[in-house]
Amino acid sequence: MIYSIEVNALSVYAGKTRLMGPISFNLSNGGTLVIMGETGAGKSLIAQAILGTLPNTLHAKGQITVNGRRVDQMRQSARRRMWGTVIATLPQEPWRALDPLMRAFRQVSEAHHYVGGKKRSLANADTAKAFETLGLTGAEKQLPNTLSGGMAQRVAFAAATAGNAPILLADEPTKGLDAERHTKVVELLAKVPKEGGTLIAITHDVSVTRRLAGEVIVLRDGALVEQGKAIDVLANPTSSYTQSLIDADPKNWPQSEKQSDLAEKRDVVLTVENLAVARSGKRLFEGFDLTLRAGERVALVGPSGIGKTTLLDAMAGLIKPEAGTVTRAQSQSRHTVQKLYQDPPAAFPARIALKHVLKDVARLHKTDWSSVLTTLEKLGIHPSLLDRKPDEVSGGELQRISIARALTVGPKVLLADEPTSRLDPITQRDTLNMLETMAAAENFAVVLVTHDRQIANKWADRTIILT
Amino acid sequence: MTDQTPHLTHSEARSAKPRFGFAQLTGFALLAVLAIGALGGPSLIGQDPAKQSLLSTFESPSRSHLLGTDNLGRDMAARLLSGAQLSLSLALLSVITAGLPGTLLGVIAAWRGGWTDRLIGAFSDAVLALPGLLLVLMLAAISPGSWWALYAGISLTLWVEYFRYTRQRARVVLSEPAVEASRLLGLSPWVLLRRHLIPEIGPGLLTLAAFGAATAVTSVAALGFVSVGLRPPTAEWGVMMTELLPYWREAPFLILQPVLCLIVTVLALHLSVGGARRP
The missing domain is CATH 3.40.50.300 (P-loop containing nucleotide triphosphate hydrolases)
Structure with a gap:
């Protein structure tokens, strides 16, 4: 079995203090991994370690293999060449990932052109197609600061996936989205493994985990709490922390008393x-x-x-x-x-x-x-x-x-x-x-x-x- | 609560780190020395900077002349102190007279917006179109060697910098939800200024002021050096450099003194604000 991503005993350290890990997982093409946990649990550190974008004060230990190549031993410049074409990332605050002075359409078509290596005309056609699929019609001429959070998220998604990278890292992709957009973004993400890609999603939202399924890793304060098939973990969590995360899903809240009189x-x-x-x-x-x-x-x-x-x-x-x-x-x-x-x-x-x-x-x-x-x-x-x-x-x-x-x-x-x-x-x-x-x-x-x-x-x- | 910030002991708390770095403290110390020199002036050492003594020219440093004497036998230390007085007072005055109106107009423009903003903005653009150097030359031609002409030339256009910076930053700060929240809570404009605006734009304004003061000091010296600014026999650093330049071979020690004073002043001003905005 050839894995598209293989992570073995990955930990992230600040000096001598371990912030996260050790964790291990394997994903093959068509696989999905969801990393769950609260803010500060170290979820984003995993994504940064895989990409090679950890801040200078932190360092990672352990082995990371992407498509059979040990990326943790690669030079920074070599890792950088993989961004967008091998691993794409959907950042946490999409409006910060967009150029504030460039109109939405241009941002995406530029990614198609430069990262995807397509001709201008093809890049424009593909961008138009992406805008239509993502429900962004009408937003082509808008600057990022006039886009709503959900729209900015989708523009960033369109740009991130323009290079056709088989591996997609999505960091809190549904944060701040309304119910309908939430569903749409999760559908978009679910398409990635269906089309043979590999998806790593970071979220604190149980409903996202449920819909994306696949593997799940639950982190708390940087330590692995639970790991396994999402269906099993969500149905029969072995740790009380996982249970409390599930309970916190609004769907599972107890009904507040309705004051009717x-x-x-x-x-x-x-x-x-x-x-x-x-x-x-x-x-x-x-x-x-x-x-x-x-x-x-x-x-x-x-x-x-x-x-x-x-x-x-x-x-x-x-x-x-x-x-x-x-x-x-x-x-x-x-x-x-x-x-x-x-x-x-x-x-x-x-x-x-x-x-x-x-x-x-x-x-x-x-x-x-x-x-x-x-x-x-x-x-x-x-x-x-x-x-x-x-x-x-x-x-x-x-x-x-x-x-x-x-x-x-x-x-x-x-x-x-x-x-x-x-x-x-x-x-x-x-x-x-x-x-x-x-x-x-x-x-x-x-x-x-x-x-x-x-x-x-x-x-x-x-x-x-x-x- | 799972969402609790850990309670750090005081020594670990973030706000306990030292406020100023070494470079900044050096800047403050140098500034303090310069300020004492400028405040006290020549009377600190009890010498008259203008008193010539042709019998004792180019003297080496001694007990009666701490830094020696120049080509006309005038006491160098007294002349340097007198120069410090001139340069620093002009720098201070130009910073205050440019900084205060500039900042005020900036806040007003950002606060009121609309026509007020456009009017003040247009006025500041018009002032910027006036080249400062040309103004100095013009004023110098009208009243040669006048301290006030020099001051006016250097600082008349300087307020625009403060205005633009303040307006830009204040517009951003005032549109934040935090300001809206404070307004809803009924807090007065004064509190909004004190809690929101000043902490945000203060450090930047200080940097502008220090750099502006340094520029003013060098401008005075540069204009003096090319004989456009103050005239001899005024003891001013730039003028002193011109006077001592012909003797640099015999007495390099002398011309070095005003040059060093200038370097130290600019350095002190820059260092003192260097770390002000470091996170």
Whole structure:
């Protein structure tokens, strides 16, 4: 049996400390390997070790054989020649992999031309074909910063696969994609082994593992937890950690209690009537109505690009609606509508210790510092973390700190813009559980924007679907 | 919680690493020495930089003349100190008068956007079209050897740099979700400036300021050296170089002194901000 990738006792070290490994696996043509684990488990290190893109401070030990050649002993320049033609990679943050000054079509056709070695006309034809298959029609002339996350992902996919490399490494390919795109990207990836290629996918999403099947490796803190056929591992996990990863899949969440009798008991905190919003002159939707009551949990579901964020901005009073009204209950100050953001580090000033940020808000709203600390404690945040800067704490913790920051104001409505889509599944579940508890305790309404119908169904009192 | 940042002890925590590197500390030390020299001036050593003594020209360093005397028997140390006073005060003044309005206009343009931004931007472009060197030459022709003419020529167009840098960076920072969050929380513009803007653009502005000061010092010396800037008998480093140039064979030690002063000043300014933006 000839393997396309053979990895034997691969470990990654920083100096003398082992960060990841040892792991071993073999894949032949048509094989799939899924590497699972949370952020910081060392999943990406495997991909980097195979590619030869480890940062200088790290080094790999063990044997890596690609198509019968020992790549770990090759010179860097020789390994580099394999990129795109033998091994292609779909990076984690696709918008960072794209040239910000080049239009989408050009980025892909260039890859066909230079990496795939095709003539310009053929490269253009193939690019057009790829754009059609990937549902990117109309985006040809767009610059990467005007593409939505999902579109950028697909442009990056089109560029990565342009060189026809038989081996594809996909690092968190579905991160931040809506349900439909999620399915499409997984289908795209599943095609790779079907057509005789080899796929290595890195993910923390159990549903991706289930769909791609093949082999699975579960990592935790760099150590191998479990390895085997995906079907077997998912059906009968031997480790409790694998089990907890499976439990964290929104499909397996327990159903939250639906509060159905709010209309009689609770006050209306926000009314939206006949709202229409537009972004850069384009009308996104109109005639949107919503009545929010204290303590209510509403999920807003819809594909990316539909204008969910813009709608939230209008509800928060950050932008002027095109038509219609957003009315707060009269007793409320304008600060009672607060927002949670998708990317927690981007929601805090980068160079300031978190303590100062929270203290600024507490001072302004005359909230007692000790009550802020109590809230933090309820959210499971140790006060010592507040001496750090935003990039020195984990995403889940930072999102909980931003919940605490919003609560300092005494909000009546919390607009959560995909607050957990960048978090690991276990953290995602914990964060949403806490949000639910807090909303009940402090009696504020939550509008949760999500692209995951499962989450909406399990978590919210009611779901509004935007189409 | 599986998603916990490990609690590091204080000595391991990231913020505990030293703030300044060796090079930067050297820069600070040199700057401090220069600042003392410039503040004290010739009176530090109790000598008059203009007092000639034709009986004691080209003297070697001695107790009464620490760095010797020049071709007219003037005390070199006093003249160098007087030069430091001139160069550094001009550098400081030009940095302040260019940096403050430039930064302010930049923040205003980024904050207000729209017409304000376009108007200030157009004005700054118009100023840039004015060549600084030409301005110096023109002003020097109008009032030769005037310190103020020199200052105006060097710094009138300098604010555009600060304006462009601040506007560019501030636009990026102000459009971040973090700023939106702070606004929603009701934080005042002053807090937004202090927490978001200043920490982001401060280090870059300091670098601009230090490099601007170094450029101002060299400009003064260069203009003095080609007899466009200050005139003899003013004790200015560039002027001193011109005066001492004919005697470089007999007294190389003398002409080296203003040259070294200039090098050290520029080096000190560059070193002091060198590591400011290192992650």
